[in-house]
Amino acid sequence: MARGFSLFSGKKVLALDVECVANGKGHNDRVPCWVVIVNEKGRVLLDLKIKVTDMVSPLTRFSGVTAAMLRSALPLDTVMRRVHKVLNSPAITLVGQSIENDIAWLGLEKGVHYGDSEDIAEHFRTYNEKYKDYNYFSLVQTAYGLLGTSIQSTAHSPIEDAKTAMRLYVEWIKTGRDAEGGARLTRMRYKRQFPQETMPTDIHCDGVCGAKYQQARCICGQPCVERKRE
Numbered sequence: 001m002a003r004g005f006s007l008f009s010g011k012k013v014l015a016l017d018v019e020c021v022a023n024g025k026g027h028n029d030r031v032p033c034w035v036v037i038v039n040e041k042g043r044v045l046l047d048l049k050i051k052v053t054d055m056v057s058p059l060t061r062f063s064g065v066t067a068a069m070l071r072s073a074l075p076l077d078t079v080m081r082r083v084h085k086v087l088n089s090p091a092i093t094l095v096g097q098s099i100e101n102d103i104a105w106l107g108l109e110k111g112v113h114y115g116d117s118e119d120i121a122e123h124f125r126t127y128n129e130k131y132k133d134y135n136y137f138s139l140v141q142t143a144y145g146l147l148g149t150s151i152q153s154t155a156h157s158p159i160e161d162a163k164t165a166m167r168l169y170v171e172w173i174k175t176g177r178d179a180e181g182g183a184r185l186t187r188m189r190y191k192r193q194f195p196q197e198t199m200p201t202d203i204h205c206d207g208v209c210g211a212k213y214q215q216a217r218c219i220c221g222q223p224c225v226e227r228k229r230e
């Protein structure tokens with residue numbers, strides 16, 4: 001750790017990504033299994049897997065996690081002590097794709113563990129005049145369109161996701177270019193310039209519902225969140 005890292009109470013931006021596995025068949029039945037925190041320079045400050053006792057499915061296709069990978073995981077309270085050592089101040093701004101989920105899964109408290117949060121997806125959304133709603137872009141599509149990188153091309157990794165979210169924040173949001181970025185992504189969608197594999201059609205996995213944001217595709221009946229994703 002760099003000298004003076006925690007000695008100054010100045011503003012600090014950290015990217016957080018939490019992978020989850022399913023502990024039930026519903027789209028809200030998720031428990032954290034892997035936490036990654038990356039600083040503004042893209043350095044990994046924390047990378048820990050969490051032991052899960054009531055796993056229904058590791059959701060490997062989405063989480064990149066297999067049951068075997070979690071055998072060496074640490075108990076939740078041990079991981080949370082380490083997380084709270086890094087996330088320990090209202091001067092911290094957390095960034096990530098749909099960051100509210102990551103915050104909720106870890107039970108982080110605003111004003112205690114962090115002060116602000118920036119959802120990448122909200123910064124790049126654009127209004128769709130025809131359908132009177134918003135276009136949202138996945139982290140894969142946003143990285144492809146704005147950073148020119150293909151993430152999650154082999155296995156899904158929270159380290160790659162957190163680093164990507166931080167790059168988008170530093171290069172596009174902090175510099176005030178988020179509206180420009182959203183416009184570019186929208187043009188790319190209309191011109192069908194995203195690679196096909198960045199638009200997965202099957203959102204369910206092992207019979208576990210994955211339609212938290214798509215009421216029409218929900219197979220579990222748990223309440224959905226209003227957000228148009230494609």
Ligand SMILES: [Zn+2]
Nearest residue numbers: 027209218220
């Ligand atoms: Zn559902």
